Each structure stands twice: as structure tokens, then as C-alpha cells.
Amino acid sequence: DAGVIQSPRHEVTEMGQEVTLRCKPISGHNSLFWYRQTMMRGLELLIYFNNNVPIDDSGMPEDRFSAKMPNASFSTLKIQPSEPRDSAVYFCASSGVAAGGETQYFGPGTRLLVL
């Protein structure tokens, strides 16, 4: 199994630019999570999808952030416009019945730097 795939692995952009992060969950998993990790705030859940439907987006910091899951094998997290305080590592994780339901498997993360 290839695991959770994220792209890009690194992104450097300038303030005001649009950033799109991509995630491919493990095949067969029906839950997908987007997290953000910073030194100051730790690991924070941004949004959770179940069967491609957003269930909880209460962690999305503001309207500049949006996430979509058009199908079971692909999700995007978009930041528009980006700001320096968005600099963080963004993780995508997936889980499903095939994984025993509880275990979340994390992707390698996207390291975002907004200048």
C-alpha cells in the first residue's frame, strides 16, 4: 500500500498568493482529515470528511481556507489569499473500516512557507 500521498511536499510562496495542497487517502479509507502543525499551536484538526462529505470544519481558521473532496481518492485544501501566519506543516490523514476504524494514517505532510 502506498500510504497517504500528499503534494507538494514543500511550498514557498509570497503573501497574497493562492496555495493548493493535495491529498490522496489510502484506498478503501472513508474518512479524511486535514491537520495543521506549528510549534506554537501543535497539531490542530482543520476539517474532517466522511464518505466525501465535510462533517466538521470548525477548525478551519477563516474564510481564506477551503477544502474539497470531489471523490473518495482526492482532496484539496486551498488557502486564498495566503498570509505569513499560515506557514506550517499541513498533514492529511485517512482512516476507515479497513484500518480498524480508529487508526488515522498520516501522510508525509506539506511544509508551507509564506513570505
Next chain:
Amino acid sequence: QKEVEQNSGPLSVPEGAIASLNCTYSDRGSQSFFWYRQYSGKSPELIMSIYSNGDKEDGRFTAQLNKASQYVSLLIRDSQPSDSATYLCAVRGGSWGKLQFGAGTQVVVTP
């Protein structure tokens, strides 16, 4: 008050000794508890899950859960330099799988 609290460390442990990590949580309705290990620059990796009061052992790792006192702990026996990492405690309280993570405890195993 944070929902899941851990000592940030670093916790310095001599090689071969036992590392003891603690985690407390605020939601009494929490049902599932996890320990993730995160190496520097890498993603979190699940190492233990526990759901019932008591101890659960897996190799050199033992998770302990006390729901009445609202704490969960992780013991690492015979600590190795490869155990040097940040250990994240995660608690699931709701019905759909949302995890609340602690800030993590950094463990440094010294040869």
C-alpha cells in the same frame, strides 16, 4: 484549560532505562486513547491505542489508562536511542473520530 495536556519535556532518559510519559484529558466522555510517535521532520505514527482501564502491552511499550482520574500514560522499557522522538497523546471523545492532540512530550534517549 487545554483538552489534552502533556509535559513538553524534554524528557532525558538513559539508554536501557524506562521512559514514563503522562497525559491528562478534560472530557470525561472520552472513549479512545492513542499514542503517536513523531520523529523530527516526519509525520505522526500510531504506536499504541487503548480503550479500557488498565494496562496494554505491545513489545517495549505499555499504555496505561485510568478513566476515573482522566489520565493515560505510556511506558517505554529498555529505551533505545531510536526512541528519541516527540510522543503525542490523542484522545477521541466524540462519536465520529475527531482526535484532540496534546502538544507532545519530547523524549531524548542518551547512550
